[in-house]
Amino acid sequence: MTAPFRFPRFFVTTPAPCPYLPGKTERKVFTELSGAHATDLNDALGRIGFRRSQSVAYRPSCLDCQACVSVRVVTDEFRPNGTQRRLIRRHGDLVVTACKPWTTEEQFALLRRYLAARHPGGGMAEMDDVDFADMVEQTPVKTYIIEYREPSDEDGRPGRLVGACLTDQQSDGLSMIYSFFDPDTDTPGARPGLGTYIIMDHILRASRARLPYVYLGYWVEGSARMAYKTRFRPIERLSPEGWRRFEPARG
Known part of the structure; x- marks a missing residue:
């Protein structure tokens, strides 16, 4: 064989x-x-x-x-809670497009604002446009960069880019490689909760495509930076016995 x-x-x-x-x-x-x-x-x-x-x-x-610990959401059983339903309505006007994995200056500018606000001392803080292009464009698998834009203006020009996610399509689900979004939540027209909305959009997108899972990467119990991942239920984690559902403390 x-x-x-x-x-x-x-x-x-x-x-x-x-x-x-x-x-x-x-x-x-x-x-x-x-x-x-x-x-x-x-x-x-x-x-x-x-x-x-x-x-x-x-x-x-x-x-x-x-x-x-690797975690993934079970898409066909996902039911948004009250906060998540409000975010779906709040951001329901966004134009979502699955683009080929080619970078743009607009994406890079949004990434820089996001990193400066959310991860100023992180490992990606010094990323330049070449590094960003490598991250997105060097892929041997089926990959998209999914854009989230505000509605087009009266002249038909594309609206403001407020979020993006580098996403792999696997045979059993979507793998969210890296997402970033407008971090400004204090100005008129701001869109709080974009990170949560992007994950929910992936869950709903996978469910429509009959893909059973959305992979969210690694979760560390007790890490505040990771707590958001377990707000999407039902969720499974990878254990020595395989994938198992679990009920982490509500965060």
Whole structure:
């Protein structure tokens, strides 16, 4: 019996300070996604907790910690709560477009505003336009950058870009690689709750396409930065016994 693709070679990164838990170090195991079977490999690895970054699939492989847990939303059973329903109505006028993974100056400007406001000291804070283009355009799998725009003006010109998400379509769901949005919530015409709305749009989009899951990446219990991921129910986490539903504390 012939395997559909050659078993990949895996590598391990040098330990570095953990960005989520003070005093901890992180280490990742990774492999290259390339060739005719990159999509199949990415799908298979995604089901066991790997994430994609450009042409690499990776997952945590820390020596003294297993806090990072892969989580995914079950799309056909998702029912928005009251706050989420209000956000769907509030942002229901947005024009949502699944674009090819090509970057624009407008996307990069929005990313810079988002990073400066939400993650000023993060690892992406110094990202330039070339780095951004690499993140979006270097993909060996089916990828979109989904744009969220305000309605067109009277002359038909596209409305203001207020959000975007780099998204992979896998055989069993959508994988949200990275989302960013207008961080200004204090000015007239501001749109609070965009991050939540973008996730809900992906859940509803996946459900319409009969894709059973939306992959949200890693969740760390007790990390305030990660708490938003468990507000979308039902949710599953990857355990040594496979994917299991769980009920985290309401955050």
